[in-house]
Amino acid sequence: MTVTYTAHDSSDATPLIGDLGRLYAVVYAEPPYNEGLADTIRFMDGLYTEIERPGFTLITATDQGELVGAAYGWTMPAGKWWSRADTDPPAEVLTADKLAIMEWLVAPNRRGEGIGAELMRRLLTGRAERYATLASNPKAPARRMYARAGWRQVGKSHMPDGTPMDLLLLALPVR
Numbered sequence: 001m002t003v004t005y006t007a008h009d010s011s012d013a014t015p016l017i018g019d020l021g022r023l024y025a026v027v028y029a030e031p032p033y034n035e036g037l038a039d040t041i042r043f044m045d046g047l048y049t050e051i052e053r054p055g056f057t058l059i060t061a062t063d064q065g066e067l068v069g070a071a072y073g074w075t076m077p078a079g080k081w082w083s084r085a086d087t088d089p090p091a092e093v094l095t096a097d098k099l100a101i102m103e104w105l106v107a108p109n110r111r112g113e114g115i116g117a118e119l120m121r122r123l124l125t126g127r128a129e130r131y132a133t134l135a136s137n138p139k140a141p142a143r144r145m146y147a148r149a150g151w152r153q154v155g156k157s158h159m160p161d162g163t164p165m166d167l168l169l170l171a172l173p174v175r
Contacts, residue, residue: 059071133170
């Protein structure tokens with residue numbers, strides 16, 4: 001099996017929304033998320049807006065035409081932070097542009113092959129932002145992976161449904 005990685009921006013990501021929705025549905029049906037069809041539809045509807053955000057980048061991983069992984073984010077501008085955060089990040093983070101990573105998905109049957117690590121490496125490489133940030137469910141297995149990869153917690157927030165989230169930060173190499 002050969003995995004092909006492709007970078008997309010706002011000019012060519014829209015046709016991938018259906019495949020991204022199918023992958024999202026499989027990944028987020030698992031505990032601790034236990035999401036259903038309504039959540040997947042909300043995700044897909046939101047993608048149309050996210051694709052248009054400045055700095056939007058999507059990295060896809062395909063194997064024989066099948067989407068097996070994806071990661072995407074966009075530029076969170078200086079002065080902005082997560083809307084439901086319990087606290088602001090350190091001043092040097094708040095005053096800098098940040099890469100807000102919104103999703104990092106790998107098909108359950110393809111985990112452990114390094115696909116997720118390669119997706120993230122490609123998403124983070126060459127970014128103009130000084131930091132990357134993401135929100136992670138503290139009960140998710142991925143949360144431990146983030147810690148091992150050097151992400152540090154700088155706050156907490158809650159999803160609209162009340163799900164607690166850890167706000168994580170990673171310093172990026174200066175370009």
